[in-house]
Amino acid sequence: MEGIIFTVFDILNLVLVLLLWIFTLKIYKKLPEKIPTHFDFQGKPDHFGSKKYAFFIPAIGLGAFILLTFLNQYPESTNYPVEITKANYEIQYFIMILFVKWLLFLVLLLFLNIQDYTIRYSFNADSKARVPILLVLPVIFLSLMVAFISAYIYK
Numbered sequence: 001m002e003g004i005i006f007t008v009f010d011i012l013n014l015v016l017v018l019l020l021w022i023f024t025l026k027i028y029k030k031l032p033e034k035i036p037t038h039f040d041f042q043g044k045p046d047h048f049g050s051k052k053y054a055f056f057i058p059a060i061g062l063g064a065f066i067l068l069t070f071l072n073q074y075p076e077s078t079n080y081p082v083e084i085t086k087a088n089y090e091i092q093y094f095i096m097i098l099f100v101k102w103l104l105f106l107v108l109l110l111f112l113n114i115q116d117y118t119i120r121y122s123f124n125a126d127s128k129a130r131v132p133i134l135l136v137l138p139v140i141f142l143s144l145m146v147a148f149i150s151a152y153i154y155k
Contacts, residue, residue, distance in 0.1 A: 002094055002098075005098065006072075006097060006098070009098075009101035009102065009104075009105060010069070012105055013065055013101065013104050013105055014065070016108035016109065017061050017062055017065045017108060020057065020061050020108065020111060020112055020115060021058045021062070023112070023115060024054050024055060024057075024058050024115060024119075027054075027119055028051070028054055028055075031054060031119065031122055032051065032122055032123075033050065033051055034048050034050070034051070035048065035049065035050075035053060035054060035118060035121075035122040036048055036118055036121050037049040037053045037056070037118075039114075039117070039118075041133070041134065043132070043133070051122075054115075054119070057111050057114060057115045057118075058111075058115070060111070061107075061108055061111045064104060064107060064108075065104065065108070068100050068101075068103075068104045071100060072097050072100055072101065075097055076089075076093075080092055080096065080151060081148050081151045082151050083155070088154060088155055092151060092154065095147060095151055095154065096151075099144075099147040102143055103140065103144075106136065106139060106140050106143065107140075109136070110133070110136045113129060113130060113136070114129075114133070116129075116130060117130070
């Protein structure tokens, strides 16, 4: 069962990385020469740069995908909030791998949202983010809390 769950997350995360690249490559030629490269917490851009910066978020997303996929191949090299023993290593590895895959999923969704907003803002300064970034951060924080609580319950 855990293999199916991990495979579903791997496929979802790969699809999100591909969507991020496809979306960026499809719209790149139409982008103006100057695009927003950073937004404040109110969603207003506070830095602008060349349109080649449109590839920054997809590159970071791909890098995170590769790094975290590699990390999941070696769960024993990761820090855990509880001591790993012969009795608990399977459940602790499962919790850690599932959390990392879930976190990558959330981060890639956040990147897609930011990329979408960056591109839409480049064409229309009245655009708003589809999902406010301040809504995603509590979900990430709550996910971290669930992972720690689960690790302690199954120690």
